[in-house]
Amino acid sequence: MASAxxxxxxxRARPVETPGPPEQQKKRSVPWLRLIALFIGALVFVFPxxxxxxxxxxxNPNPNISGAFPNPASLSLDNFVAINSSIxxxxxxxxSGFFTGGVLLGTLVxxxxxxxxxxxxHFRGRQALFYTLILLLVLPFQLLMIPLYVLIARNFGLxxxxxxxxxxxxxxxxxxxIFRQFFMQLPSEMFEAARIDGASELKILTRVVAPLTRPxxxxxxxxxxxxxxxxxxxPFLITKRLELEPLAVALANYISTVAQRAAxxxxxxxxxxxxxxxxxxxxxxxxQRQFVESSIGSGVKG
Amino acid sequence: MAAAVPARASRTRxxxxxxxxxxxxxxxAPFVLFLVGIYAYPFFYAIYMSFFDYFFSAPGAEVVxxxxxxxxxxxxxxxxxxxxxxxxxVIFLVINVPLTVAISMVLATALNAAIPLRTFFRAxxxxxxxxxxxxxxxxxxxxxxxxxxxxxxxxxxxPNPSFLINGLWAMPIxxxxxTWKGLGFYILVYLAALQTIPKELYEASKVDGAxxxxxxxxxxxxxxxxxxxxxxxxxxxxxxxxFTEPYLLTGGGGPDNQxxxxxxxxxxxxxxxxHPGYAAAIGLLLAIGVLxxxxxxxxxxxRD
Numbered sequence: 217m218a219s220a221x222x223x224x225x226x227x228r229a230r231p232v233e234t235p236g237p238p239e240q241q242k243k244r245s246v247p248w249l250r251l252i253a254l255f256i257g258a259l260v261f262v263f264p265x266x267x268x269x270x271x272x273x274x275x276n277p278n279p280n281i282s283g284a285f286p287n288p289a290s291l292s293l294d295n296f297v298a299i300n301s302s303i304x305x306x307x308x309x310x311x312s313g314f315f316t317g318g319v320l321l322g323t324l325v326x327x328x329x330x331x332x333x334x335x336x337x338h339f340r341g342r343q344a345l346f347y348t349l350i351l352l353l354v355l356p357f358q359l360l361m362i363p364l365y366v367l368i369a370r371n372f373g374l375x376x377x378x379x380x381x382x383x384x385x386x387x388x389x390x391x392x393x394i395f396r397q398f399f400m401q402l403p404s405e406m407f408e409a410a411r412i413d414g415a416s417e418l419k420i421l422t423r424v425v426a427p428l429t430r431p432x433x434x435x436x437x438x439x440x441x442x443x444x445x446x447x448x449x450x451p452f453l454i455t456k457r458l459e460l461e462p463l464a465v466a467l468a469n470y471i472s473t474v475a476q477r478a479a480x481x482x483x484x485x486x487x488x489x490x491x492x493x494x495x496x497x498x499x500x501x502x503x504q505r506q507f508v509e510s511s512i513g514s515g516v517k518g
Numbered sequence: 519m520a521a522a523v524p525a526r527a528s529r530t531r532x533x534x535x536x537x538x539x540x541x542x543x544x545x546x547a548p549f550v551l552f553l554v555g556i557y558a559y560p561f562f563y564a565i566y567m568s569f570f571d572y573f574f575s576a577p578g579a580e581v582v583x584x585x586x587x588x589x590x591x592x593x594x595x596x597x598x599x600x601x602x603x604x605x606x607x608v609i610f611l612v613i614n615v616p617l618t619v620a621i622s623m624v625l626a627t628a629l630n631a632a633i634p635l636r637t638f639f640r641a642x643x644x645x646x647x648x649x650x651x652x653x654x655x656x657x658x659x660x661x662x663x664x665x666x667x668x669x670x671x672x673x674x675x676x677p678n679p680s681f682l683i684n685g686l687w688a689m690p691i692x693x694x695x696x697t698w699k700g701l702g703f704y705i706l707v708y709l710a711a712l713q714t715i716p717k718e719l720y721e722a723s724k725v726d727g728a729x730x731x732x733x734x735x736x737x738x739x740x741x742x743x744x745x746x747x748x749x750x751x752x753x754x755x756x757x758x759x760x761f762t763e764p765y766l767l768t769g770g771g772g773p774d775n776q777x778x779x780x781x782x783x784x785x786x787x788x789x790x791x792x793h794p795g796y797a798a799a800i801g802l803l804l805a806i807g808v809l810x811x812x813x814x815x816x817x818x819x820x821r822d
Contacts, residue, residue, distance in 0.1 A: 250628040254635075257625050258642040260698070265645060267667070268657045279665045330549035337542030340535065345546065352557040356808065358759050358781045359801040362788040363560035363567060370574050387552045417541045446650035448762050449781075453789060464652045471656065471766055482660040489653035496648050504641055507648070508706060 268493075272296070272486035279480075295487035302474070302484065303466040305491055312445055312462040315381050319444040320437055322386035327436065330387070331395025332425060336407055337417070346396075353389050360384075365453055376457045385444050391436035398432035399425070435506050442496055463492050564798045572795035583795075590799035600800065603780045604807075606689050610757045610779075613693035618753050619746055622701050626708035627738055640709075644702035651699065651762045658695050658767060682768055685776035692763045692777055696756065704749050711745035712738070747819040751812045758808045761785065780804045 267284055271277040273291040299305065333339070334346055364384055374380030402425070410420045445464075452465045461469070467488040474481050500507055532540065568590050575581045594600050629639060646654060661668050664680035681687045715737065723733040761781040764771040771778035771786075780800055788797025 247631070247633055250631060250633055251635075253624065253628045254633070254639045257621075257628075258639055261646055261702070262642045264654075264657045264661065265649075267661070268653075271660060277660070279663070279667060280670055281667065284667065326548035326552070329545040333542040333545035337537075337539040337545065339537035339540050339542035342537070342542065345550065349549075349553060352553050355557050355561050356755065356759065356801075356805050358761075358784060359564055359798075359805045360557065360560045361781070362784060362794045362797045362801060363563035364556065365789060366567070366572075366574065366794055367560060367563065384556050386556075387549050389553075392549060417539055421545075442648050446648075446652075448650070448652050449785075453785075464650050467656070468652045468762075468766055471652070471659070472769070482656075482663065485656045486660060489656035493649045493653040496650070497645060500645065500648050501641065504637070504644075507644070508640065 265493075265497075268486050268489055272483060272490045274483060276480060277483045277486070295483040296491070299470070299484045299488045299491070303461075303463075303470050303488065305463070305488075307459070308461055308463040308466040309491070311460060312464065314378055315447075315451065315462050316441060316444040318378065318382035319385045319388065320440055322382065323388045323391045323436060323440045324433060327387045327389075327392045328395050328429070328433070329421075331392050331397075332399050332421065334392075335396045335399035336402070336404065336425075349389070349392075361449070361453070364450075369454055375454055376460055378460065380454050381451050381460070381462075382444075384450055385447070388436070388440040388443060391440050394436050394439070395432055398429070398435075402428065434503070438499065438503055438506050441499065445496060463488070467492055564801060567795045568798040568802055570795050572798070573792050574794065586795070590796050591803065594796065594799045594803060599775060599778060599783060600780075602775055603778045603783050606777060606779060607757055609689045610693045610696070610760070611754060613690055614697050614757060615750055615753050617694075617697045618701060618704055619749055621697075622704035622708050622749070623739070623742060623746075625701070626705045626712060627734060629705065629709060630712045640705075643705050646699045647702035649699075652766065654699055655695075655762060655766045658691075662691060679773075683773050685773050688768045688773060688777040692760065692767060695763060695767065696760060700753075700756065704752075707745055707749060708742060711742050715741035743819060747816060750815050750819065754811050754815065755808055758804055 270284060270286060272295050273293070274283065274286055275290075275292050275294045277283060278286065296305075334342060368380045368383055369375035372380070374383065406424065407420060410424050415423070444462075447462075448464045448468055451462050452468065455461050455465060458466075467485070470488065471485055474484075536543070569585060569587060570583045571586050571590075572583050573581075625643065629636060659682070660666055662681045663669075664683070666680075669676040669680055677684050677687055681691050719737045719741070720733055723737055728736060759781055760779050764777045764779050764782045765785075768777040771782050781804075784797040784800050787800070788794045
């Protein structure tokens, strides 16, 4: 409304001969500038992914400019066969899946319980606990990496085990904050009513809260999933046995050992990269809105 | 009945001591245990280790790890590799922070309107952010390999030796890579912050005859200041933390250690060479550095 008034004022101030067109032209020209900027941006962001797929599908990826636009007839899946014979995609994908699945399970069960307790249950020291958690979470991983390695691999003897791989990620703190945020939005009258009816806290959790939690679970799962699936450093430190390597680690080891020997190893590397990247990208395209909202929420809260 | 009264009384006393729903302790316990075990305890363990000539031993073996006081810190501060790693963090930040702030602010502003393909753009920008860095590094290795597309496009302008094996270019390419990968997240942060700038401010500047560009600098940039603080601090933390890039993209901090990062040194000294005390000292110095830089940023960007 206010903007319409402004435009009218501007239009009235102009000479009578050209009442409409300049305003319209200006309106049209601004989005063009925006669109050009956005298109250049999108090209820079998306082209490497297009190039990854196209190169992975060429038996010997062509490094020339024409290689970005190959003849569709010359595309093949040979590189996927080749990477599979080097790093066993099924086994490494399963390992990535177990690692991610363990983190998801821990986060949903224990993170959900903690988020609920921090949002809706009244117990002494709750606020203090919450602020201590926030304080702990600013500790950077690079500082904790060495002591964690000593503790988990050396003292607990959990090197080369799935449990040792999962442990440092077992409960995603961001997901706990998302759960807490979600449970705080639920009206506390609902809980009071259930309590007055004599329901135990456990019953409230399973009968009242759990059925309402689905949207929070989805968001928490999405942001938790990417972490372990993409994680490289920790599983790389903790796994020495080939049978336990997740795909990210296996591909990284392939890159750092094979890349130096082969003349053009990029076809196989990129085939592995496609297999690693595609599940997350598909998940993202399906649940774009949840991803965007949750990352804004977690980012702004810092 | 007679037995129930004292039971109820003691429950009331318990409630006033612990709160209305003490079961909350039970529900929060696993997470508290997790944070103590994975964050708090290792933190103090890192401090402890950094004062010892610590090394790994078989579980249960009796070994002597001599107390060395501040010797680890003194050696780290004199280590030329550590100096190189800090220089690289500085190069990284000088390239990454201004580019990240400028590009994500401009693209978020461009996105913040009813324009066609808005969802497509937003998705396009976000995809590198959610992609595994090992996969994304694979793409960049191919793009910037000596005979790759970028060198082909640049032709005679391409540096020799090529980018990733060139001491002058290795760090800037890592900084560009991290900028590219993270922008999508920062665009979303700015996009959210743009919603908090009152529309009236734009209308007022329009009435004053300001062009879209000058109202961007007069209204948008100052209005986004809190978000910029967040972006800068996050970028500093990222800059202190990179590891996968020097490990994979430049083949182990190469060429000739010109792209080593502090975390890469922590890995090399702490795990490969079995000097975890030394590595813990690097980690602590780095964390203190990040804390100081974040504090300075906060002071500068939140002034007035």
